Amino acid sequence: MKKQFKGTESYIASDALSEVVNAATALGRPLLVKGEPGTGKTLLAHAVAKDLGKRLLVWNVKSTTKARDGLYIYDTVQRLHDSRFSDHDVSDIKNYIRMGKLGEAFTADEQVVLLIDEIDKADLEFPNDLLNELDEMSFHIHETDETISARHRPIVIITSNNEKELPDAFLRRCLFHFIAFPDEQMMERIVKVHHPDIENKLLAEIIKKFYWVRSLDSLRKKPSTSEIIDWVSALVSGGVDPRRIKKEVPFLGVLIKKEQDIDIVLAQANPY
Amino acid sequence: MFTGFFFTLKRFGVPVSINEWMTLQEALKAGLTDASLSVFYRLARAILVKNESYYDRYDRAFAEYFKGIESDDILVDEILKGLEEVDPLTLTEAEKRLLQALPLEEVLENFRKQWEEGHFKGHVGGDRAIGTGGRSTQGAFGYNPAGIRIGQGYGRHGSAIQIAEKREFRNYSSDMILDTRILRVALSKLRTLLPEGPFDELDIDNTIDKTCRNAGDLELVWKRSRKNKIKVLLVMDVGGSMEPYHWAVSKLFSAAKSQIKDLKHYYFHNCVYQDLWTDIERSSSVPTSEVMSQYDKDYKVIYVGDASMAPSELLDVNGCIEYFYRNEEAGIWWLHKLMARFPASVWLNPMRRRIFETSLSGRMISKIFPMFELTLDGLDEAIRALLKPKRPRITTEEIQSFINRRNRPYQIMY
Missing domain, CATH: 1.10.8 (Helicase, Ruva Protein; domain 3)
Known part of the structure; x- marks a missing residue:
């Protein structure tokens, strides 16, 4: 039996919350967490990582973040820049492909906890662009024609402040938990x-x-x-x-x- | 399993999909519910419900479905008569653990069996039958985490159905009149982002374009970042019949104030005439025509009012409810002018639709402005209407016909 999340010394999780975390882990589904500011949405991922002894990757979403940024970045500007001087090998595109947070989580040697923080900050289409990647836990790099698939399905925790509605197709794939304000x-x-x-x-x-x-x-x-x-x-x-x-x-x-x-x-x- | 529950949820208006239902089945198969109804309640909610505004409907559906066994049968009353409240049972930890191991299906099966055999009359204590203060899986005031509780508005150990019955998430339910936080969320949908401020953001596309044109020599292009540019006029009905809704309106106002930077607000009483009040006591005012020329047509206008008034207030010259206030033009013309000036306008009504649609004035005003309930669902629709304003809904001829009809002699009676 895998280790179950129970909360940590500094993070008290209600029964409902720890059950949902464990269910999401077992089902391999992302967990979407909503709640008032200050109810510990972001801290949850930290606590899960700490309690289960796993590495935590944090992807902070901003209004300009594109889904692709999380997968990989092809640094064209750097390549272009390097091409002006002859001290770099610009013929191999691989040197200019950098993994985003999701890519990092997929290629990690062990299971990691991935926090996608404040997903509602980004563009409306952002969650939709991640559907397939979160479903299959794999993505394709066009530039090098490589497919990156997760070696270990990461535990994905997504937080939202409710600033925007998330698309239904995205919601269907998640487990959802609303952290009520503590009594x-x-x-x-x-x-x-x-x-x-x-x-x-x-x-x-x-x-x-x-x-x-x-x-x-x-x-x-x-x-x-x-x-x-x-x-x-x-x-x-x-x-x-x-x-x-x-x-x-x-x-x-x-x-x-x-x-x-x-x-x-x-x-x-x-x-x- | 529990396919009926799926349809119960649908009936209560919880949007569940087959995908999610299959995920739940997967979770049940994996034994994630621990065979406990409380865990099942929470797990199914996490998988099936994706918005806290549906939690309340989920609770109601859950309570109905899992209490179904009880309401199906006329025997319930008899059972209730047979049950007597007794001192609660105290169990050791070991005993509690034993009880926890009972699977849900078995519990339900056992319940049916006991029911059919009629093991429920005057039963106190014991391990098997329906009764009170016992360890069996059904009855009241007993200890069994997976148990079925019958009757009694409360229980001692809190079962899942009971939690569902408590309806803690009622406040998040979207058909309820709003609270500020939820309002703010709803209003945030009004945001429109437009470029503003200094050129401090790198314009990647143009940079690449320019650089290519320069044959690879880097040239950076900057652009302005995007800021929220929504402009809103909030026009509120105060006093008189709006008194009971004061609370809801002030919530809307405070939410709008924190969410919308460019918010102007005015007040009126029952209907808008040539003046709009700038304060809630209606002591100072500005001419309505000035408001119309001062703000451009990009302003989105939200009227809040119950739209219930005597037809004369809407249709007659000098029809204003306040005796000393004279209006040379009927209120309906002012409303029509405002709508023509600000095409993106909606009317929020704190009363339920079925009520405001039965009043004559409500029907007429909702012909001019799209009218919505002041609930979360209503606000959502209203915001959609604000973002995509339609062409004028009513012609001047139609308004004239309202007035003409009113002035026909046989209607003078009221």
Whole structure:
């Protein structure tokens, strides 16, 4: 039996999430992860790689990224440049073919974890251009007439921030998991991972206040997990009394990043 | 396996394909569900559902299909009568593990058998029959992870169907009136990217072209990067009958503000006349004609309102609901002019379609503007309509005929 993903010391995965990761691995399908910012979509791939002891390749997608960039790059400009001087061998195209992240994952000697981060940033057609490559786990290099097929099917984790709809054909081939924002108990566990020595009373007050701030509907940007962790650090190192948290929101700037939002919180911040 | 579930999902409007269904079968064959209904619930969801807005429908379909055994039969009531709430059973870890090993199919089979044999009356404790507080695979308040729970709005150990029944993902459901995050996502589809700013991006195609023309001597060509250039006018109905929808409208407004850089907003009450208000209290205003000349026709206009008013407000001179406000031109003409000026316009209505389509004013206004529900699905359609505006939908003759019909003597009654 292969090793199963269970989450790591610093990354707490819900049962549903680890099951889905394991199912995606077993079925050899890419896993698409969505969720609010700060729910640990990107970190998931890091945790999977760490827990299963595999190498992680990260492909950061930008608005200008083309699907082909992930497969291979034929560096024509370099070749053209080299041709002007006679110190390179420009007759062999292979010297100018560079593997992209997907290509790297296919040619690796062992199974790797491939993170395709923020796939929705790219062009609408981007996911469609990867369909065949992710299905067959192989691609063809026209310039050298070579076919690269995966030696070991990589574990592919794709994150999306929901900025664009992904095409249906692409979705059909993925497994999908939506990371819901952690509830209060889960959040307690998450904070404790980062601050194991925190007093329970303090933590309880912090969490209560945090979810209260999140419940304010008019906020432009609700604080997320990474903000609460920074906030706890600030409160702990500032030695803030739990009673003070009950009355006000100390170090509000750590939690809220937008000026208008700060005004909203201050206006609403009254003792319970 | 569970082919009925496939069709139940379809019936609930979850878009599942055969491909995905086959993937699920593959997963079942590989034993990935661990023979547990809760794992099956989550795994099937990961494979079949690709958008969190369908999670809620999935939950409903799941609850219906896997509770089907229960609703099929009139015996349910009898079973419920037979079940009595008792103290929950405490099991050791070893016992729990034993129970976990039961395969789902066997559980369902066992359930049917027990049912047919009628092992359900007044049953408390025990390992096999339908009852309460036991270790059997059916009944209520018992401990069996793969069990079938009958009746009782809650259970002690949380089964899959129960999780499905909780409908935690209701908020993500697309037919629900919106929350800000989802709205923002929807509005982001409006983005149109156009080149703007300094020439700081390498134009590869032109560089290659120029370089070739120079016989291989490199010449770099730069271009401007693309920025979001969407321009939106948001025109909102406030006060009166819109009061109950205030919440939904303010969400739309705050989402639009964060998503669209060039957003202008105005207010009106029931219908637009010669002035548009610039604040929600309706204390300061600008002439509508000025708004029409100030903004070019590339502006996309979103009207938000319930479009429900007396026909006089729409069709009559001086028909405005506010007594001291006089309008020389009927409201419908103003709406028509606005539509002609800004061809990319839509009307979002916070009421359900079946309601706004029954009101006379709703029907008339939706002849002028494409009208959609203020739900995620509605917003999606509206945005599609904004991106591909159609030709004017209604002619001036038709509008005149509305007014003429209204002015016929026998209609004076109201």
